[in-house]
Amino acid sequence: MSKIKLDVYNDPEIVRKLSNFIKKEAAKLEKPIRIMHICGTHENSIVRFGLRDLLPKNITVIAGPGCPVCVTSSRDIDAIIELTLKEDIKLLTFGDMLKVPGSRLSFFRAKSMGADIEMIYSIFDGIEIAKKSSKPCIFFACGFETTAAPTAAALRDLDIPNNFYIYSVHKYTPNGVYALLKSGKISMDALILPGHASTISGLKTYERFAEGFGLPSVAAGFEAADILLAIALIVKQINNREAKVENAYNRVIEYEGNKKAQKAIDEVFYLTSSIWRGLGEIENSGYELKDEYKRFDAKEEFNITYTDDYIEHQKGCKCNEIILGNLTPKDCPLFGKRCTPYDPIGPCMVSDEGTCKNWYDGGLF
Amino acid sequence: MCLGIAMKVVEIYDGGLNGVVEAGGVKRHCFFHMIDNLKVGDYVIVHAGCAIEKIEEKEAQENLKLIEQCLLGDQTSEQDKT
Ligand code: SF4
Ligand code: SF4
Numbered sequence: 001m002s003k004i005k006l007d008v009y010n011d012p013e014i015v016r017k018l019s020n021f022i023k024k025e026a027a028k029l030e031k032p033i034r035i036m037h038i039c040g041t042h043e044n045s046i047v048r049f050g051l052r053d054l055l056p057k058n059i060t061v062i063a064g065p066g067c068p069v070c071v072t073s074s075r076d077i078d079a080i081i082e083l084t085l086k087e088d089i090k091l092l093t094f095g096d097m098l099k100v101p102g103s104r105l106s107f108f109r110a111k112s113m114g115a116d117i118e119m120i121y122s123i124f125d126g127i128e129i130a131k132k133s134s135k136p137c138i139f140f141a142c143g144f145e146t147t148a149a150p151t152a153a154a155l156r157d158l159d160i161p162n163n164f165y166i167y168s169v170h171k172y173t174p175n176g177v178y179a180l181l182k183s184g185k186i187s188m189d190a191l192i193l194p195g196h197a198s199t200i201s202g203l204k205t206y207e208r209f210a211e212g213f214g215l216p217s218v219a220a221g222f223e224a225a226d227i228l229l230a231i232a233l234i235v236k237q238i239n240n241r242e243a244k245v246e247n248a249y250n251r252v253i254e255y256e257g258n259k260k261a262q263k264a265i266d267e268v269f270y271l272t273s274s275i276w277r278g279l280g281e282i283e284n285s286g287y288e289l290k291d292e293y294k295r296f297d298a299k300e301e302f303n304i305t306y307t308d309d310y311i312e313h314q315k316g317c318k319c320n321e322i323i324l325g326n327l328t329p330k331d332c333p334l335f336g337k338r339c340t341p342y343d344p345i346g347p348c349m350v351s352d353e354g355t356c357k358n359w360y361d362g363g364l365f
Numbered sequence: 366m367c368l369g370i371a372m373k374v375v376e377i378y379d380g381g382l383n384g385v386v387e388a389g390g391v392k393r394h395c396f397f398h399m400i401d402n403l404k405v406g407d408y409v410i411v412h413a414g415c416a417i418e419k420i421e422e423k424e425a426q427e428n429l430k431l432i433e434q435c436l437l438g439d440q441t442s443e444q445d446k447t
Binding site: 014017018021041094121122123124125143146147149150153154157195196199200221222225229232233236248249250251252253254258260261264 | 369382394396398399400401410412413414415417418420421424425427428431432435436
């Protein structure tokens with residue numbers, strides 16, 4: 001039996017001590033700092049544990065482009081909805097994609113119009129469904145490297161029926177965020193690195209953030225103490241005038257990442273430019289199937305057409321500024337009024353990792 | 366969708382490729398393609414039906430040590446002041 005104690009990371013005493021430590025270190029800061037995390041699950045924990053209230057005024061934690069659902073382009077949603085409505089196919093999707101608005105429809109609305117759309121928990125479930133179906137089944141493969149790895153491993157290692165395809169909107173977080181930093185679209189004084197995405201990619205890839213942009217970059221887990229520990233290490237680095245990559249989640253992340261997962265991804269996918277919702281096209285940030293795996297590619301198999309008139313965000317929706325950390329949900333006039341999880345206007349109000357959804361669920365009006 | 370959950374390995378079959386994991390009394394099927402040398406009783410992070418990393422006991426201790434260091438450093442600086 002394992003002796004790993006996971007609950008200590010939520011021990012109120014440890015949380016209190018860490019928060020006191022941060023306050024003391026923060027008193028030495030020369031100017032207020034903004035720390036960005038790039039993981040929707042971090043935002044979830046921060047809101048759930050009320051961590052912003054435990055921080056001194058001169059430390060602001062902002063949410064960056066950390067939710068794969070939020071950055072999936074309307075162009076892709078529209079195209080696949082159109083196909084599903086037109087042809088006799090079944091679309092398989094993760095639950096949190098269902099309500100995400102495209103330019104006109106969401107998967108959910110399309111389903112009510114007769115499209116065959118089924119919610120799945122994993123690609124493995126999707127493959128089982130395809131085995132029993134007589135129709136072509138397309139898995140809408142959304143997610144960062146954490147989800148791209150299982151997709152790749154499944155396509156490589158499992159017995160896949162001939163009617164199973166994927167439509168990849170998988171994205172590679174580090175390259176996306178790096179490009180945004182380079183373009184000056186986002187700015188911050190330090191980064192909290194994603195806990196789970198980093199288990200795959202490793203922390204090495206973030207050295208270019210620390211060195212190139214002088215950003216202390218610390219990987220964190222998802223419990224209260226994990227995130228506070230990362231913030232404590234960041235403030236310490238800033239006070240020591242350092243900018244390096246540190247691991248505050250050693251129990252899970254290895255510096256080099258998960259080599260087996262990286263190998264699966266490398267064998268199946270290559271990186272190419274990809275459209276991020278509201279942010280535009282970013283080079284080397286999207287995963288597409290390599291030639292050896294093209295037979296699974298829905299983009300090749302079906303006549304998928306794209307139009308230029310897709311709408312990423314409805315008038316008034318501030319999601320594109322929110323995912324850059326420039327605004328918070330409270331800055332959106334529609335937040336909690338016309339836009340709620342029951343009737344979301346923008347993508348950030350849909351997924352459990354979306355910033356607006358997290359703030360709404362946390363009662364932060 | 367992409368919430369990773371720490372779960373305990375309760376069953377392994379298919380030469381280590383698949384098995385069952387459990388958390389809070391809920392059991393579910395899991396793929397282990399990406400982890401070597403897994404044993405029943407190990408903890409893994411499960412993401413969309415797939416274990417993406419093992420939680421290492423040794424590192425868990427280091428994680429705690431890191432927290433302690435931070436806090437101990439805290440106490441010494443307090444003592445320094447007095
Ligand atoms: S994919 Fe992983 S890193 Fe990204 S938001 Fe989800 S849990 Fe966080
Ligand atoms: S509250 Fe709704 S409309 Fe406003 S930014 Fe968030 S998702 Fe967009």
